[in-house]
Amino acid sequence: MAVRHFLTLNDLNTDELRHLVERAIELKGMFKRGTRYEPLKNRVLGMVFEKSSTRTRVSFEAGMIQLGGGAIFLSPRDTQLGRGEPIEDSARVLSQMVDAVMIRTFEHEKVTTFAEYSSVPVINALTDDYHPCQLLADMQAYHEVRGPIQGKTVTWIGDGNNMCNSYINAARQYDFQLNIACPEGYEPMQSLLDAAGDRVKILRDPAEAVEGAHLVTTDVWASMGQEEEAQKRIEAFKGFQVSPALMDKADKAALFLHCLPAHRGEEVSVDMLDDPRSVVWEQAGNRLHAQKALLEFLLCSE
CATH class of the missing domain: 3.40.50.1370 (Aspartate/ornithine carbamoyltransferase)
Structure with missing residues (x-):
């Protein structure tokens, strides 16, 4: 074989x-x-x-x-x-x-x-x-609490990085809709967007992107190897922080995920990881x- x-x-x-x-x-x-x-x-x-x-x-x-x-x-x-x-x-x-x-x-x-x-x-x-191994853990985390993710809406907020790219692949493989909220210039790989077609939407307003979402997820704004860009990225991603107030705009049964490590006070508010809708520790x-x-x-x- x-x-x-x-x-x-x-x-x-x-x-x-x-x-x-x-x-x-x-x-x-x-x-x-x-x-x-x-x-x-x-x-x-x-x-x-x-x-x-x-x-x-x-x-x-x-x-x-x-x-x-x-x-x-x-x-x-x-x-x-x-x-x-x-x-x-x-x-x-x-x-x-x-x-x-x-x-x-x-x-x-x-x-x-x-x-x-x-x-x-x-x-x-x-x-x-x-980062495909992380996506397996994410799909497991959602399934354990809410059942199969097929047919649901997932919202990614933040940088179009390796995690975002893998969520695009996951949307196609696990059959869910994906909203991506990111600033201009920080989009995921265009070839993946082209392959995904209308299964994936790029939005600039996080509040619009989370509306009706069943799962909301994010990652750090500056990944490993991008430390020199950190301050520039903090400026670019203002308004893209996930907080309990933003989660309130999602579906009432929505869950929150983060692949960790998290920068509290940047991509997530200081209290988001401990919110009842967060399942990051099981994830x-x-x-x-x-x-x-x-x-x-x-x-x-x-």
Whole structure:
């Protein structure tokens, strides 16, 4: 069977993605009941980090341990990748030693090149263009509280970044409408907007964008690598803060998500994460279980 990779949500079909959400919920229930389940006994995940992380490292490493396997953390300081070894060569070598590779890096081209030369599954744990693993956790978070997201309206507020790009893919795969509220000049990838057609709308007024929304979500205004633009972005995104008052304009059953870490007082008001409509802490914890479902799918479906 051909090796399957997970570089964007589009690497899986709709049925597979919906299955992952349902399976993540099952695995979470097993975890909470203390049920031991170790289908990845003696399997190893190589974790390549060129961008720092809290949630990604802990969730993947803990997930592999809980599934009976292990994980090896690799930073540029510890590997030949940081000393100029071609990605193609690293992929050929690493994939002979581990059962899957997770990569968190800057340029999306790095993960696509690595996958091209890898003989084991490659997982995109974040690039500048996409963050598909986070979307699995987000879809799980909504499903757990409100049921399937199919047919609902989701509002993204803020920068057209990797999370926004992945929400566009999610809108197509999970079948929901997406409103994107962003300032001019901060739109997501045009090719994704073109592919999504009328499923996605770009709006300039957050209040208009959240009207009737069933899910409202956002991210920091300056992502990793954009720190020098932080002040400029704070000015550009004035009026795009998510607050309880803004949430009041959404559907009465609307939920709020944030992939974290959050800058309280910037993209979210100081009290938004603790609002009753916020499920960000469950969302963060779901990274563990959504990724376990993904690892099981990629490594046990061979």
